[in-house]
Amino acid sequence: MNHLTLSPALGWPVGLAVAVAMLACAVAQIVLHIRRRGQSDETVWACVRRSLTCMLVAVMALTPSIVSSTNSRAINTTDVVVAVDVTGSMAVKDAQYGSDEQLSRLDVSKQAVKDITAMYPNSSFAALRFGASGTLDVPLTPDSKAIDNWADTLAPESTSVSAGSTLDVPIDQLLLTCKSIHEQHPDDAIVLYLISDGEQTSSKTRRTFSSLRRYLSDAFTIAVGSEQGGNIPMTGDSVNEGDGQWVTDPETGEPGVSRMNADDMNTIADELSGTAIQLNATTTMSSGASKEASGQWRVTHTTKQRTRTVAVVWPFAIAVALLLAFEAGAWITQSRRLL
Structure with a gap:
């Protein structure tokens, strides 16, 4: 009315x-x-x-x-796909985001996700998490608030289900997601953000991310954490945060230390023909906006x-x-x- x-x-x-x-x-x-x-x-x-x-x-x-x-809405023809690492090492509190405050890697990732949605107003977003497996949590949607709310729900996977970090876990789900977006909107610009500490503890050889290039207009790898690293806290329903329980290194019997691997994140960025960013006390997502973002618009109908x-x-x-x-x-x- x-x-x-x-x-x-x-x-x-x-x-x-x-x-x-x-x-x-x-x-x-x-x-x-x-x-x-x-x-x-x-x-x-x-x-x-x-x-x-x-x-x-x-x-x-x-x-x-x-x-x-x-019920009509004008949407920018930029589709942003965000993939966040939720392995146990992401609970290590050695990360910084625009200040000297020490935060967990996952908390920094949450802030980064919210800044990414703010950088692409009126665009569409898809979100997935990966740990032991890759899961598409939020299919492509123009609702940036849904992505921000999703980020708030992210938590490190339970230590009991962790089988060692493997960086290529999200590839299959990313391929399905990006291919589906490309088929639905072939003229859209698709931008990928891969957020991780870059640590791979699995003995398996990592697969290349280069198969994603055919669907992407641009890509960014976002490294969180520090090269000095920190102890990995136990996570799970029966473990309370801050109770001092650490994941034990089976080789030494001492608390395991996880270190951010910037080299692997740089290599993945090269495979994607993208850009590598390392978040720290002076670097935030403000420098991570894609120059390939679309300037075109389309009208869509929503239930809201x-x-x-x-x-x-x-x-x-x-x-x-x-x-x-x-x-x-x-x-x-x-x-x-x-x-």
């Missing part, structure tokens, strides 16, 4: 100031006309015309608008109903233009009489 509202294009402070100034001019024009009635050749029509012009400008400054409901505000200024603009034309004509006529 449509209804009228005011939505100043210049913002409420500026719009209201302009409207008050114009209304003051209209009142001043009427007062001066009354006071100079016997001493001026200004006609009543001239006074009305000038006062009405000021009033119409005041209304335009407040921008009358029509609010209507719609939205409100759309459309400015209706043109009738007032036409009226002001006509009044100014009358004013100019009157001025020219009066000028000729005075010659």
Whole structure:
């Protein structure tokens, strides 16, 4: 259902100031006309015309608008796929994100995901996590809030199900996801963000990520953690955070140390023909926006109903233009009489 509202294009402070100034001019024009009635050749029509012009400008400054409901939405043709590592080593608290504060690698990953969605307004997103296996949690959606909420739910997988880190785990799910997006929207730009500490503890030879290149417009590998590393806390339903239980290295019998492997992340970036970024105290996702992001848009229909505000200024603009034309004509006529 449509209804009228005011939505100043210049913002409420500026719009209201302009409207008050114009209304003051209209009142001043009427007062001066009354006071100079016997001493001026200004006609009543001239006074009305000038006062009405000021009033119409005041209304335009407040921008009358029509609010209507719609299921249509314009979406940028950039599709962002985010893959986050949730293996046990992502619980290590040796990561930084724009400050010296020590955070867990997964907490830094969550902040990075939210910054990624902010970098691509009105785009579509898909999200998957990978640990012992790769899982598509959020299929392609234009709802960036869904991705932010998904990031908040991320938790390191239980130590009991961990079988060692293997960096190529997400490849199969990424291939299915990116292929599906490409088939649905062949003209879209697809950008991949792979967030991990780059550590591979499995003895298996890692598969290459190069098979994804055919579907991607751009790719970024995001390394979290530090090269100094830290002890890996035990994770699981029966383990409380901060209770001092650590994963034990079977070779030494001592608490295992996990280190961020920037070299592997750089290698994966090369396989994807993308860019490697290492998050730390000075580097955040602000430098990770893709130059291949699309500038095109498409209209889609959603189940969620939205409100759309459309400015209706043109009738007032036409009226002001006509009044100014009358004013100019009157001025020219009066000028000729005075010659």
